[in-house]
Amino acid sequence: MLNDRAKILLKTLVERYIHEGQPLGSRALAKFSGLDLSPATVRNVMTDLEEMGYVTSPHISAGRTPTALGYRFFVDSLLVVKSLNNLQMTMLENRMHPANPARLVNVASNLLSELTQFVGVVMAPRRSGGAVFRYIEFMALTEKRILLILVTPDGDVQNRIIFTETIYNQSDLIEAGNFLNQHYAGCTLEEIRARLQGELTQIRQDISHLMNAAIDVGCETLQPDNEAVVITGEHKLFDVSDLSENLSSLKKLFELFERKSKLLQLMELSRRAQGVKIFIGGESDSTIQEEISVVMAPYEIEGEIVGTVGVIGPRRMAYEQVIPVVDITAKLLSSSLSQH
Secondary structure (H helix, E strand, C coil): CCCHHHHHHHHHHHHHHHHHCCCECHHHHHHHHCCCCCHHHHHHHHHHHHHCCCEECCCCCCCEEECHHHHHHHHHHHCCCCCCCHHHHHHHHHHCCCCCHHHHHHHHHHHHHHHHCCEEEEECCCCCCCCECCEEEEEEEECCEEEEEEECCCCCEEEEEEECCCCCCHHHHHHHHHHHHHHHCCCEHHHHHHHHHHHHHHCCHHHHHHHHHHHHHHHHHHCCCCCCEEEECHHHHHHCHHHHCCHHHHHHHHHHHHHCHHHHHHHHHHHCCCCCEEEECCCCCCCCCCCEEEEEEEEEECCEEEEEEEEEEECCCCHHHHHHHHHHHHHHHHHHHHCC
């Protein structure tokens, strides 16, 4: 446990280092902390903090910088989160509009990047129950080619071609669509597949073949994609000195974006979390590289958590500004998607 004096000095060190990017000496810490302490007393406290693993000295006389453990203590115990300003809130509310739900995931990722000047990431919605449809329609293209139109609960429209051996007229197609919409709208496609076997005796056998084909194509079309992660603003990391000065680390980070497996692990962990979750590079249980931190929050549709939004940036980021951006974006995305 740290006493109040040590907490204030650690908080001052982390905040000044995030702002300036330079190690802080004892004299500067004494000045910025607001405490009436001599540089010698501050040095003693810093020595204790270093022994506890909260700070480190890049060079013997260069002052101190926070470690991953120091950042973690700061984020968990000392951080004062700021509210978004009116301009930021207006931008989020105006652009996270439910009128076009199919684009909301991309819009959210762009906003996260714009507002933080780091990388915005959003996991596309993945319902636990599997693929779900709100509306199905069939349209004849040629004698044996039928257009299947699937509308998801999120308002996303998917079009697929079904090839059949049977020739259907438009009334047959309307009958099939009406039956599925009346009896199965809102069900997962897997549930429909299981129920169809016992219930299709109500309609003609040739129509049942069409419905089974539609469900097969629908399951394939709407199957959650494990790689469905929208990433925006990667180029902004070239403007972050902590990262751009180390090309090896930057290369590894771009491999993270390309392969996405580690990123998806973090997003799945955040999906099961309550509220904002922060991953700090260099922690013993972290799966990300040392120079990086990730701030994430889950979002939901009608009470069911279906994905994650987040920001990827340097470990030396202004957490008090990034956290509310991620938090509010997740809440607005939840609200907008739940309206559809």
